[in-house]
Amino acid sequence: MLSIEHGPDAIRMTGRLDATEAARAQSALDTTAGRVTLDCSGLEYLSSAGLGVLLKTHKRLLAAQGGLRLTGVSRHLQDILSYSGFDQILEVEAAR
């Protein structure tokens, strides 16, 4: 289950971003523009379907001189981002 909250400074995703939640996450991120911060501090799980959502969003934002920034990224999510090369594409800030 994935919860998505639109805050004033960031979009916060909580729960699991898997293949069954990817379309809903994509719809939420499709409404964003500019430099977008995604608070991942409550994101427990991310699969390649979720990576696809992040990539599609980042490419769309990049095309308009924006981009996607991830904050509060757990060790496990950092591993996934690193092994997929996404840590070189996205701005990633680890959880404290």
Next chain:
Amino acid sequence: MSDGRSFQRELAALPEIFAFTAAAYERHRLAPELRPSVDLVIEELFTNMVKYGAGRSPVNISIMSLPAGVEVTMIEPDADYFDVTTPPPVDITRPAADRQPGQLGLHLIPRFVDAIDYAYSPAERIGRITFRKSAGAGSAGGSTSC
């Protein structure tokens, strides 16, 4: 000790699969830190079967407790041969504009298991994937065999 169950070959089965793994982890008191990696590998393998598999028969998933970890076996009936341990290479150094999300799932799998095996029975048209993950092992550096 092991748990096993069959799941309809559709993405909508994923929540049931995750509930199944959660219950197995609790029942067998498996190291909870293994579950995100195990769920990730199961999801990537299962979605690959759903998207690209020719058959419609349910996929069986079993989870067995090991002394220091877990072994998962996924059995795909009505399967064509496809060795998931040797996926096409993915260039993860390309810039964002040139990147496509496809094939990342199979690329990630070896990074999150200690070992993964693929076996195929042409006579029965059954594919069998077994992977192991142990507590304390790093995410990377799995071995593969076929």
